[in-house]
Amino acid sequence: MLEETLTDQEAYFLERVDRGDRIEADDWMPEDYRQQLVRLIAMHAVSEIMGALPEKEWVPRAPTLYRKLAITAKVQDEVGHGQLLIRVAEDLMRPWGKNREDIMDDLFTGRLKYHNVFHMATPTWADAGVIGWLVDGAAVITQGMSLSCSYAPYARALQRIVEEEGFHIQHGESICMALAEGTPMQRAMLQDALNRWWPALLMFFGPPEKNQLSTHQLRNIRYRIRSKTNEELRQRFFSKYVHRIWSLGLTIPDPTLYQDPVTKEWTYAQPDWEEFRQIVNNRGPRSEARLGLRSTTYQEGEWVRRTIALSPTAG
Amino acid sequence: MDERLDFDVYEVFAQSDSLSPHVHVFNVLASSPDMAMALAEENFFRRAEFVSLWVVRRDQIHQIGFHDREGFQKTPKAYRTTDDYKYLRDKWRYYRDHPMNPDGSPAAGGTVDGTMDD
Ligand SMILES: [Fe+2]
Numbered sequence: 001m002l003e004e005t006l007t008d009q010e011a012y013f014l015e016r017v018d019r020g021d022r023i024e025a026d027d028w029m030p031e032d033y034r035q036q037l038v039r040l041i042a043m044h045a046v047s048e049i050m051g052a053l054p055e056k057e058w059v060p061r062a063p064t065l066y067r068k069l070a071i072t073a074k075v076q077d078e079v080g081h082g083q084l085l086i087r088v089a090e091d092l093m094r095p096w097g098k099n100r101e102d103i104m105d106d107l108f109t110g111r112l113k114y115h116n117v118f119h120m121a122t123p124t125w126a127d128a129g130v131i132g133w134l135v136d137g138a139a140v141i142t143q144g145m146s147l148s149c150s151y152a153p154y155a156r157a158l159q160r161i162v163e164e165e166g167f168h169i170q171h172g173e174s175i176c177m178a179l180a181e182g183t184p185m186q187r188a189m190l191q192d193a194l195n196r197w198w199p200a201l202l203m204f205f206g207p208p209e210k211n212q213l214s215t216h217q218l219r220n221i222r223y224r225i226r227s228k229t230n231e232e233l234r235q236r237f238f239s240k241y242v243h244r245i246w247s248l249g250l251t252i253p254d255p256t257l258y259q260d261p262v263t264k265e266w267t268y269a270q271p272d273w274e275e276f277r278q279i280v281n282n283r284g285p286r287s288e289a290r291l292g293l294r295s296t297t298y299q300e301g302e303w304v305r306r307t308i309a310l311s312p313t314a315g
Numbered sequence: 316m317d318e319r320l321d322f323d324v325y326e327v328f329a330q331s332d333s334l335s336p337h338v339h340v341f342n343v344l345a346s347s348p349d350m351a352m353a354l355a356e357e358n359f360f361r362r363a364e365f366v367s368l369w370v371v372r373r374d375q376i377h378q379i380g381f382h383d384r385e386g387f388q389k390t391p392k393a394y395r396t397t398d399d400y401k402y403l404r405d406k407w408r409y410y411r412d413h414p415m416n417p418d419g420s421p422a423a424g425g426t427v428d429g430t431m432d433d
């Protein structure tokens with residue numbers, strides 16, 4: 001939307017956004033605002049749903065009954081987050097005559113991407129711990145920013161989500177702490193998991209902008225859908241977690257990682273951004289297996305959805 | 316014989332700001348949704364402000380049965396909360412001041428460079 005050629009409606013909308021008003025689903029909104037929101041929220045929704053799968057693999061293998069209950073609760077929360085967000089996305093897609101079936105189709109055909117981290121393998125219990133501690137930790141940094149999003153239904157969903165993420169992070173910290181204080185083998189397992197996850201954690205925030213914001217980002221910032229750049233969020237992640245990781249005697253697999261004592265800016269080795277593009281285009285280590293599982297389950301549930309929809313008490 | 320007036324009970328929900336959920340306020344007896352809305356404003360919002368107001372005809376509300384409610388309360392849920400993880404705070408503080416060595420042994424002294432950002 002070019003600001004010189006605004007209609008009155010568009011100008012009024014931007015004025016509302018500028019003064020910090022929150023937009024509701026039934027309010028008038030520019031079409032590209034709606035598109036940016038659907039793009040972001042549908043991606044977030046399927047990331048929650050696909051995000052339940054890496055840890056789900058550890059539900060049957062959790063080391064104690066308590067850990068099994070806790071990780072089951074977390075996996076259940078993630079699916080619940082997906083449910084909230086799909087509702088938010090669906091309300092926005094209604095004028096297009098689209099709904100959740102289109103979201104799932106887009107996921108299965110690869111039109112809709114999900115976060116890079118959920119394409120990765122979780123070979124050990126330490127991976128489950130690192131996901132809770134650092135992947136959910138990274139996610140909360142992004143979601144914390146989005147709490148100030150101009151779209152009210154998304155902000156309200158995020159309030160609920162972020163509250164539960166607090167539990168996820170401490171659940172992950174608790175697993176990692178136990179391993180860090182454990183036997184040499186347990187410590188080695190934790191270190192291995194950290195080595196595996198570090199590049200994926202850096203990729204999670206997206207490529208650094210280097211003073212060059214993409215069209216999508218510029219729009220999202222103009223519309224107050226987001227307020228920080230990828231790099232600002234990644235820097236925040238370093239500040240929050242690097243010292244904690246070090247305090248457990250763990251080694252971050254990047255000898256160049258360094259915080260400038262004056263500017264507080266972190267320098268770090270860039271992960272392989274070409275690999276990132278491969279991963280998010282469903283060519284990651286576990287992309288095919290997890291999408292396959294998700295789509296099989298979806299197909300197998302088809303008759304249930306159909307039966308419920310046709311039952312006399314429906315609608 | 317008096318003709319009985321056909322009024323309905325409407326439950327009233329209001330939202331105080333756009334980040335909050337709609338909260339149940341009270342109910343009114345009204346002949347239409349519009350009238351219920353007007354009565355709700357007059358009865359409950361002479362002073363307080365709202366950003367959104369809903370009225371829902373009571374017979375359109377489905378509620379959970381009494382026995383389900385009882386069962387719901389009895390489910391233990393400690394494993395879903397952070398209650399059992401309170402010890403972490405002290406541990407993080409301890410390891411900040413006494414960071415572990417790479418082999419997991421306690422460090423001789425000194426702290427991890429910099430301060431932790433909670
Ligand atoms: Fe989540």
Ligand SMILES: [Fe+2]
Pocket residue numbers: 078136164165168
């Ligand atoms: Fe989470």
